[in-house]
Amino acid sequence: MSVTTTTGGRHFLQIPGPTNVPDRVLRAMSAPTIDHRGPEFAALGLEVLEAVKPVFGTTQPVVIYPASGTGAWEAALTNTLSPGDKVLAFETGHFATLWQDMATRLGLQVEFVPGDWRHGADPAAAQERLAADTGHEIKAVMVVHNETSTGVTSRVPEVRKAIDAAEHPALLLVDTISSLGSIDYRHDEWGVDVTVAGSQKGLMLPPGLSFNAVSEKALQASKTAGLPRSFWDWQPILAANERGFFPYTPATNLLYALKVALEMLDDEGLANVYARHTRHAEATRAAVRGWGLEVLALDEREYSGSLTAIYLPDGGADAIREVILREYDMSLGAGLGKLADKVFRIGHLGHFNDLTLVGTLGGVQMGLVRAGVQIDPTGIQAALERLQQA
Ligand SMILES: *Cc1c(COP(=O)(O)O)cnc(C)c1O
Numbered sequence: 001m002s003v004t005t006t007t008g009g010r011h012f013l014q015i016p017g018p019t020n021v022p023d024r025v026l027r028a029m030s031a032p033t034i035d036h037r038g039p040e041f042a043a044l045g046l047e048v049l050e051a052v053k054p055v056f057g058t059t060q061p062v063v064i065y066p067a068s069g070t071g072a073w074e075a076a077l078t079n080t081l082s083p084g085d086k087v088l089a090f091e092t093g094h095f096a097t098l099w100q101d102m103a104t105r106l107g108l109q110v111e112f113v114p115g116d117w118r119h120g121a122d123p124a125a126a127q128e129r130l131a132a133d134t135g136h137e138i139k140a141v142m143v144v145h146n147e148t149s150t151g152v153t154s155r156v157p158e159v160r161k162a163i164d165a166a167e168h169p170a171l172l173l174v175d176t177i178s179s180l181g182s183i184d185y186r187h188d189e190w191g192v193d194v195t196v197a198g199s200q201k202g203l204m205l206p207p208g209l210s211f212n213a214v215s216e217k218a219l220q221a222s223k224t225a226g227l228p229r230s231f232w233d234w235q236p237i238l239a240a241n242e243r244g245f246f247p248y249t250p251a252t253n254l255l256y257a258l259k260v261a262l263e264m265l266d267d268e269g270l271a272n273v274y275a276r277h278t279r280h281a282e283a284t285r286a287a288v289r290g291w292g293l294e295v296l297a298l299d300e301r302e303y304s305g306s307l308t309a310i311y312l313p314d315g316g317a318d319a320i321r322e323v324i325l326r327e328y329d330m331s332l333g334a335g336l337g338k339l340a341d342k343v344f345r346i347g348h349l350g351h352f353n354d355l356t357l358v359g360t361l362g363g364v365q366m367g368l369v370r371a372g373v374q375i376d377p378t379g380i381q382a383a384l385e386r387l388q389q390a
Contacts, residue, residue, distance in 0.1 A: 013331050014332055020352070029256055036252055044256070044259065045255070046243075048262070052262060055270065058213045060216065065212075069175075074102060076194040080139075080222055084107065089113070089141075091117070118298045139170055142174075145174050151345060153302050174192045178198075194215070209258065277305035284308045292379070297309070330364075
């Protein structure tokens with residue numbers, strides 16, 4: 001049942017995850033579920049566990065969970081840390097706030113560096129805190145690579161440099177749930193210890209899988225880490241993975257989907273995938289500014305390639321989203337946490353091309369006018385011009 005007045009054509013799912021699932025991926029999922037202890041499954045398991053590595057930029061193990069991204073957050077913490085350990089986190093937005101809150105509830109002591117929800121993690125602040133921690137009580141630094149609530153990325157390589165400059169042994173844990181497969185990311189090269197990811201954003205899959213890419217240092221830490229864990233424990237999973245299996249029932253049909261989605265990313269080429277997202281983000285910002293509206297992200301080094309948050313300081317964002325859903329059958333992301341009603345978010349990630357962007361921006365522009373927001377209705381032209389450049 002639809003609440004919209006528009007019944008023809010496809011729904012535009014332009015929230016920053018879950019994203020649109022390609023037909024090829026949907027078809028792959030409709031194959032019969034097989035015996036997850038049988039030889040056919042082992043071949044699939046071995047194949048996807050290897051094929052998933054390049055998208056993380058790693059040659060090290062990637063653990064796959066039948067869970068949403070939140071589960072992989074918990075796995076990253078419980079496998080590497082012990083009760084009472086100190087961790088350093090940055091208030092970049094709603095997701096960073098939720099992750100550090102989870103850390104607190106798991107019995108960790110969180111030092112949460114305050115932020116304005118318009119910037120990424122500050123590498124200088126990281127260096128300062130770590131340099132001051134001469135007793136090396138901080139065991140991990142937690143960074144959200146792409147803050148989905150704000151459309152702001154954190155400069156992970158610079159955070160890595162800050163840790164090194166302070167000569168601090170803390171682990172680096174990074175959430176890439178809304179950046180993996182859409183924004184350039186390099187687990188090995190950037191010296192990340194645990195990379196957390198999810199299936200339903202840049203990877204173009206339905207919700208239900210999540211990931212931990214694990215460094216050798218993180219694996220060593222897991223041998224002495226004292227937080228209780230069972231379902232999330234890397235060791236039995238990695239042991240079973242050696243033969244392509246999992247210790248408990250995997251999400252078999254989502255693994256069929258993962259195999260195809262990884263083939264699609266590989267066919268396009270990861271560098272081209274990242275460039276496509278950057279270009280669509282640039283065109284989106286051009287439209288927002290053309291309309292005379294404000295992009296929430298303030299630092300151009302931190303613009304997100306996967307989504308754009310539009311800031312309406314006086315509120316009214318929810319009413320705009322309601323009009324756009326009702327009139328044009330398009331879902332946009334709501335403002336989360338303290339940005340409720342002050343932000344709406346356009347997801348331009350995953351299975352997405354120039355004309356999906358033009359349709360999306362056309363719907364936003366018509367919705368803004370319909371909702372009575374004072375805008376320059378030629379704003380979309382700036383996006384079209386950006387798309388027409390080579
Ligand atoms: C979506 C998201 C999450 C939460 O993932 P779930 O799959 O909803 O559990 C966490 N962090 C970021 C950055 C996200 O975008």
